[in-house]
Amino acid sequence: MSFVETLDNLALRKSELVERFEHLIEQKSDQDLEAMAQASRLLTLQNFGRTMRLFAPLYLSNECINNCRYCGFSRDNPILRVTLDVNEVVVEAQHLARQGFRQILLVAGEHPKFAGRGYLAECVGALAPDFSSISIEVGPMETEDYVPIVAAGAEGLVVYQETYNRSIYAEMHTSGPKRDFNFRLDCVERGYAGGFRRLGVGALIGLSRWQDEAMALAAHLEHLFKYCWQAQITVSLPRLRPAAGGFHPLFSMTDRELVQLVCALRISFPQLGIVLSTRERALLRDSLASIGVTMMSAGSHTEPGGYTRQGREHLHRTVRGRIVAPEYQDGEDELATGQFEISDERSPGEVAAVLRCHGLEPIWKDWDQALCGA
Numbered sequence: 001m002s003f004v005e006t007l008d009n010l011a012l013r014k015s016e017l018v019e020r021f022e023h024l025i026e027q028k029s030d031q032d033l034e035a036m037a038q039a040s041r042l043l044t045l046q047n048f049g050r051t052m053r054l055f056a057p058l059y060l061s062n063e064c065i066n067n068c069r070y071c072g073f074s075r076d077n078p079i080l081r082v083t084l085d086v087n088e089v090v091v092e093a094q095h096l097a098r099q100g101f102r103q104i105l106l107v108a109g110e111h112p113k114f115a116g117r118g119y120l121a122e123c124v125g126a127l128a129p130d131f132s133s134i135s136i137e138v139g140p141m142e143t144e145d146y147v148p149i150v151a152a153g154a155e156g157l158v159v160y161q162e163t164y165n166r167s168i169y170a171e172m173h174t175s176g177p178k179r180d181f182n183f184r185l186d187c188v189e190r191g192y193a194g195g196f197r198r199l200g201v202g203a204l205i206g207l208s209r210w211q212d213e214a215m216a217l218a219a220h221l222e223h224l225f226k227y228c229w230q231a232q233i234t235v236s237l238p239r240l241r242p243a244a245g246g247f248h249p250l251f252s253m254t255d256r257e258l259v260q261l262v263c264a265l266r267i268s269f270p271q272l273g274i275v276l277s278t279r280e281r282a283l284l285r286d287s288l289a290s291i292g293v294t295m296m297s298a299g300s301h302t303e304p305g306g307y308t309r310q311g312r313e314h315l316h317r318t319v320r321g322r323i324v325a326p327e328y329q330d331g332e333d334e335l336a337t338g339q340f341e342i343s344d345e346r347s348p349g350e351v352a353a354v355l356r357c358h359g360l361e362p363i364w365k366d367w368d369q370a371l372c373g374a
């Protein structure tokens with residue numbers, strides 16, 4: 001069941017739940033926001049206990065055939081690029097496993113030639129024995145493309161719509177298959193049909209008014225809880241960070257507004273997983289950890305090969321999509337370019353220690369699946 005029609009009629013037709021959510025994201029006094037935070041904290045405790053799932057992103061490739069104005073990996077950016085081979089992916093993953101991670105998110109730009117379903121299934125298959133939960137965040141595919149990736153051992157699919165505003169979406173995605181708004185919007189359900197049982201959605205905060213994105217996200221979440229009811233649903237709220245290409249966010253969202261949005265989501269969707277990445281500052285992450293966030297990345301690198309310097313032998317530069325030999329500019333490291341700058345640079349161990357100080361138990365392993373013997 002496609003979400004397209006619901007989104008296109010959202011201004012005219014809102015469900016009761018989305019209407020209640022709309023009130024929760026209106027401007028609030030300090031007192032009202034504090035009451036929301038208390039309610040959010042309690043609901044998180046009731047539904048998730050004192051736990052925080054920790055995961056790490058593992059970038060496989062920064063090749064991409066799209067031009068997205070806000071992203072460093074855009075095809076026309078003359079950056080250093082690489083696609084790790086499967087052995088290199090395993091070396092990167094072993095490093096993460098030694099740090100304690102058993103939940104991993106494989107990330108790649110959209111490039112069917114370099115990061116197609118065969119390559120992704122091979123990477124997943126190589127990592128499956130050592131990781132209890134493997135998710136992918138790659139270009140949208142057809143249902144039949146997901147089947148071998150799930151069969152190889154992946155359980156999670158993450159697809160951010162970036163912005164739910166069609167005209168801004170068209171402005172931001174200037175070339176490549178990503179220009180197809182509806183194909184991306186329906187991707188999560190194709191993933192569900194392909195067998196994924198953890199589904200992650202999100203909007204990039206900074207492309208449009210955050211309140212508008214939040215309303216569309218809430219409607220999308222309600223839709224997914226109804227039609228993909230066997231899956232665990234998560235949401236991410238990434239605020240745009242500096243990246244190659246020098247894009248500046250068009251709209252801002254304060255820390256206070258981010259806190260309010262996390263609380264509004266928790267109150268509206270008590271069982272929703274809320275993900276917070278290292279894009280955010282350490283101090284803010286620490287405060288949000290006890291209010292409503294249930295899953296965090298830690299110690300992240302956003303460049304392929306960034307954990308153990310893999311892939312340097314086949315590093316290359318692209319100029320408007322054409323591969324050229326890399327000539328390193330002054331001070332440039334011999335590493336592929338990252339997608340964006342991270343803000344919380346603490347090690348996974350440091351993040352875990354701070355969580356414990358806040359009374360939370362860091363969860364490195366997905367016990368649900370382990371207990372099922374999967």
Ligand code: SF4
Nearest residue numbers: 064068071073074109
């Ligand atoms: S956001 Fe994704 S699709 Fe767009 S340029 Fe970056 S990696 Fe490619």
